[in-house]
Amino acid sequence: MKKPLIPSLVSAGISILFTACSQNIQIEKTVNTLPNIVPDYTEVTIPCNIAPLHFSIPDSCQATRLQAIFQSGNLEIRIKGKKGQIAPSFKEWEKLLAASDTLSIRLQVEENSLWKEYAPFHIYIKQEQIDSHLAYRLIEPGYEIWNEMGIYQRCLENFEEKAIITNKMTGYGCMNCHSFHQYNPEKMLFHLRVDYGGTYLTYGEEIEKLNTRTPQTQYALVYPSWHPSGDFIAFSVNNTKQMFHTTDINRIEVMDFASNVVVYDVKRHEIVTSKQIFSPNVFETFPTFSSDGKTLYYCAADSVPMHEAYDQVKYSLCSIPFDANNRTFGEVVDTLYNAKGTNKSVSFPRVSPDGKFLMFTLSTYGNFSIWHKDADLYLLHLADKKYTPLTTLNSNDVESYHSWSSNGRWVVFSSRRDDGLYTRPYIAFIDENGNPHKPFLLPQQEKEHYSMLMKSFNIPEFITGEVKTDAYELSRTAKEEKGIDVTFAGIQ
Secondary structure, rough: OOOOOOOOOOOOOOOOEEOOOOOOOOOOOOOOOOOOEEEEOOEEEEEEEOOOOOEOOOHHEEEOOOOEEEEEEEEEEEOOOOOOEEEOOOOHHHHHHHHHHHEEEEEEEEOOEEEOOOOOEEEEEEEOOOEEEEEEEEEEOOOOOOOOOOEEEEEOOOOOOOEEEEEHHHOOOEEEEEEEEEOOOEEEOOOOOOOEEEEEEEEEOOOEEEEEEOOOOOOOEEEEOOOOOEEEEEHHHHOOOEEEEOOOOOOOOEEEEEEEEEEEOOOOOEEEOOOOOOOOEEEEEEEEOOOOEEEEEEEEEEOOOOHHHHHOOEEEEEEEEEEEEEEEEEOOEEEEEHHEEEEOEEEEEEOOOOOEEEEEEEEOOOOHHHHHOOOEEEEEEEEOOEEEOOOOOOOOOOEEEEEEEOOOOOOEEEEOOOOOOOOOOEEEEEEOOOOOOOEEEEOOOOOOOHHHHHEEEEEEEOOOOOOOOOOOHHHHHHOOOOEEOEEEEEEE
């Protein structure tokens, strides 16, 4: 759907009925309940440039025949099910999205030679477009093996997925923490671990390899956040270890034995930090810059003996001023969410592009909440510092990593709501007042896509176009170049 949406072909009072792929049937029974479709696209809100939403009925009913009647304004299109799936074509979908801001869909199913029709459901269309691409890592859900992983990009206007780089090209080591400056596909960073370890920055065709471990920081740089100027990147420095539960409801634990926050100067290849965010007595992690770059948000918790008290660590949400002109930090730390007063723990703070909101994940303890079943999304209104749970987005399972679209009207987040095992990317509309609409699962062309894909979607990030950096050049840089040694400029 990269071309503009086709204008509506209907005029007032005229409806067009497409029956080439449908049949005239006799409905013997109507029910007042919504159909049980997979994915659940009932009453969701979508952008006007999203790929067609294909859906199916449960496996137990796949032997039946079905069809769906799509109504959009004066336009009506009937689509016959194939192999248990309703799949509008791109041409049909474009006409439907252009005809109205609401789709009404009536699903008709044949069971025991009798046809029944379910109550209609709706899909609501917003004219605020979503960014054209989504980048994510595909990885086995356990994180204990690196057999095969990669960073991929998906065009949200169609079903095209491409690899940015996979670990087949880099010695099968771990790769993680991809991030983009201002949603720009030509300005990306990611880390390689073990063989060819380093942080890789791309500027179009230019690739820079960084050796980020210093004697003062002890560990390599980890979770990144670009400054709006592109001249700085905030990172955490973490010493993490994994633990696997045998009886706990949460399968995997990631413990942070030591962590600090630093800021990397892109032009000088130097690390700067402050005693307020680089303390031996505090765990500081998950930094993120404000939309104007004048504030650095991060998570902080009192350090404890990790093995003995890993489930007692509670991270607060904090902020500190940052002056990009002088590379200096403020003296006063502001606590926006105090874990000591709520007995909950914050992770993954992300600020909306308009600077009005900060979304974060809240769980019972720790900071690596992607396996914590109680992890939910919250929204902080930065003007009055009040926060609320995003109940419309949350489920009974994990909601964890999330990121905003470039226009601030859409958010993508990782959820395990489907099976409790694999993280899938869900997308939701957030209005200008911070009100969320029902999310929808990233659409796929085939109904078996998610059930057959034995990998989790990790760190979904919106980008405004396709990453065109040469993967083979990335591989060559990793294998052949020594890299630039980053230096530590001191603690202020």
